[in-house]
Amino acid sequence: AIDDLCALVRHDSQLGNEASAQGWIADKFAAMGLDVERVKIDINALRDQPGFSPPVIDGCDGRENVVGLHRPQNPTGRSLILNGHMDVVPTGPAEQWRFGPFTPHVEDDWIYGRGAGDMKAGIIAYCHALQALHDIGLEPAAPVTLQSVIEEECTGNGALACLHAGYKADCAIIPEPFNQTLMTAQLGVMWFQIHVSGSPAHVLDTSAGSNAIEAAFGFFETLKEVEEIWNHPTHRHAAFGAHVHPVNFNLGKIEGGEWASTVPPVCTADIRVGFYPGMELEKVRETIEAVKQSALDNHPSCKGAKIDITYRGFQAEG
Template identity: 30%
Template structure:
């Protein structure tokens, strides 16, 4: 006799084309998140309306709402996810609940539908918002980060409903906006009251269970020089000018390299589930005012990582901020001009992190289901930031990352995910829901 889990696995395999079609539909919505939220287009809303229709056909009670960004910021100021200046008019979150028969454990399936801009079109071999299936891969912006995971969690529920699999616990389904710019969409989701006994956030992990993610700090290191004519001999170096801010920038970059080398051998900066120690990545450099003038000002934008055990009393990266600020101050002490005119650090973003213990009952249940699906149950860390800290910490919903695709494909041109990954992910999620909620 065929077991119910064998039936689930077989049905997922048979529905591979529908999984691809679902993801293709999601990709076709250009749900680009903007640094200025007032300039966002209709893509986020259109994508959420599509998902709402699919959920309601399955019997979900749904909630589609535009979060109140300023009110959320005032309520949670200084806490994870609270980012000043974010607004959500026409950019809704979506949540839904499918009630179980009662008495079982609930699960939340969650993800984000916003994507980063595609960048230069000439770097793409296909239109980023016209999905193309080629050689077993679906191409398009968001295939990996992270509409692929959203498609899998939706199809997993649809297949369980199709097979009439009995579930005692509720399924909570949420998709948020604004993840790629700081996570306020997830804060709004948790504040709205969506929670469960455990959760899966379908960020791309190459179908590995990742109960841990990094916290991320974005910062701006400002170096004030003194502008002058680039082609003439300076006559008052380090007094009235000029002082080349590009040269000061080089010195600060060397200082960042020194701190990174120190962190590589600092046990506080490593975790057994992470491939690499914490690092500070320089992601932008802005300097100069005119081709024939020495730069009077330079800015170095950094992206720095921290681990859950480094969180401060507010659940954020305050201690790591201070560590970086002290190092920047020490670098300035080595230069006579910077000693008198020290660099300033302004913090742009602090996105929190979380870890669910490996021996948590949900992690163990998830590992067993992943094994049945033919995947490795070995745990891994999620090297980038994800929003698991908000449902885990604020929402009391222990949430792990698990999703299809190579995470290194995220934000790249020609982003793509394999159909095999999509099928395997859908299978693992469906089996986990069955085991956890029965």
């Protein structure tokens, strides 16, 4: 299992670059005696499906999930899907890695490398669990579907494509790394991007302009007030009652300005918010829009600015 995981980690499978790793797992499924099928992402076919999220990169169409099928001759009992994602998040600065992010390194009881835990280990684990039964002369009596999906870290459209293609079962297990615990409730996640327009001015008279970068921070400061309210014990979903800080908002990416001595007229920021099960997407968006208006009306950094919001990436209810 360690050798397999290290082999899989060596494949850089960041967003849009998953084909090599998916080829590796397709070969693995085939070597296990499974029927291997590929499921392409078709954005137009998925757009109106429940759970769809607008993609964050171009070129999503045609990228593939890989499915391995165990089909018993005389199926009995209940069917199972084992689902894991092959895509990994960006690596961060290379100089902060002792070894390369895609150079797996085993040290004591840990394997280091981007995606080793989240979640290539889960994919290798479900392969070896099925293989272990085969090795002792057993097999599941019901159909088992192994899914290696993409787009999990930003939209969920990979798993949605498998569902839309007709892969269903009585139960699905996702072996994400949750410290040997079972997750029984999941927060919703929403990504959105703000486009802030200010007005330029020379540094000799900054008051003559409207600083778009400062306005972006003013918006986020206002938004953080909502995070504080949602984390208050009186606002929590019962499943998260004992959690110290269940809801987190994150200003994950920002770019703006054009010149060190010019008040920046434009800024773009990508933000992620979490929210409780039972909260509807439209209600969350209404809250975000209300935050925008409050920031424009009340936050001094937002004076004179214009803020437009685009919702893309995760639009996932809890």
